[in-house]
Amino acid sequence: MSNQAAAIDHLLGSTRVMPVVVIDDADKAVPLAEALLEGGISAIEITLRTDAALDAVRRIKGSLPDMVVGTGTVLSPTHLKQSLDAGAVFAVSPGLTPRLAEAAITLIDDIPLLPGTAGASDVMAAMEFGFERLKFFPAEAAGGLPMIKSLASPLQATKFCPTGGISEKTAPDYLAQDNVFCVGGSWLTPKAAIADGDWAEITRIAKAAAAI
Numbered sequence: 503m504s505n506q507a508a509a510i511d512h513l514l515g516s517t518r519v520m521p522v523v524v525i526d527d528a529d530k531a532v533p534l535a536e537a538l539l540e541g542g543i544s545a546i547e548i549t550l551r552t553d554a555a556l557d558a559v560r561r562i563k564g565s566l567p568d569m570v571v572g573t574g575t576v577l578s579p580t581h582l583k584q585s586l587d588a589g590a591v592f593a594v595s596p597g598l599t600p601r602l603a604e605a606a607i608t609l610i611d612d613i614p615l616l617p618g619t620a621g622a623s624d625v626m627a628a629m630e631f632g633f634e635r636l637k638f639f640p641a642e643a644a645g646g647l648p649m650i651k652s653l654a655s656p657l658q659a660t661k662f663c664p665t666g667g668i669s670e671k672t673a674p675d676y677l678a679q680d681n682v683f684c685v686g687g688s689w690l691t692p693k694a695a696i697a698d699g700d701w702a703e704i705t706r707i708a709k710a711a712a713a714i
């Protein structure tokens with residue numbers, strides 16, 4: 503097993519469902535993460551798509567030691583460094599470039615990267631850098647369940663976290679695959695519920711997801 507696989511397994515080995523969060527207001531970060539913890543979800547991916555994202559990571563890391571907090575939409579070595587500085591313990595990217603892969607491998611013990619792949623060549627390129635735990639993105643658009651099943655035989659060292667278009671309904675079929683260790687999605691943290699501060703609704707969705 504590669505160092506990257508060991509690091510990701512250590513951090514996310516017990517995570518079956520990962521909320522992919524877009525947060526506009528860092529003040530909402532801690533109550534949101536508390537609501538997820540209350541529902542039995544203990545890992546969170548904060549996407550670096552908003553100005554509030556890094557502050558949100560900092561606050562969750564500072565207040566909730568039980569929450570495993572990572573960043574998403576990591577597109578560059580700079581994003582990776584910023585994630586580490588904010589206290590993120592893992593990072594997720596939608597795809598992988600040689601530049602990001604090289605930077606990520608040097609930081610693997612500090613902040614392991616879960617890189618996105620969408621097909622066999624992507625997976626092979628990622629494996630050349632030592633990545634064996636991969637995001638499968640965009641899961642539904644890139645072939646969904648049949649694609650994940652097809653990748654299993656030739657690429658046995660890898661396990662995936664499919665993300666993109668997954669819902670509470672489709673998650674169980676993905677999670678039933680041997681080469682799937684978790685699924686990710688934004689369905690766990692609807693924009694409206696975050697905006698309204700409806701933490702009870704987030705806990706309700708988290709509980710349903712944790713029960714899958």
Ligand SMILES: O=C(O)C(=O)C[C@H](O)[C@H](O)COP(=O)(O)O
Pocket residue numbers: 522549574575576594595596597618639665666667668686687688689
């Ligand atoms: O930001 C990233 O790093 C991504 O790769 C994209 C996210 O994983 C998807 O946006 C989540 O997909 P949905 O659950 O369909 O909303």
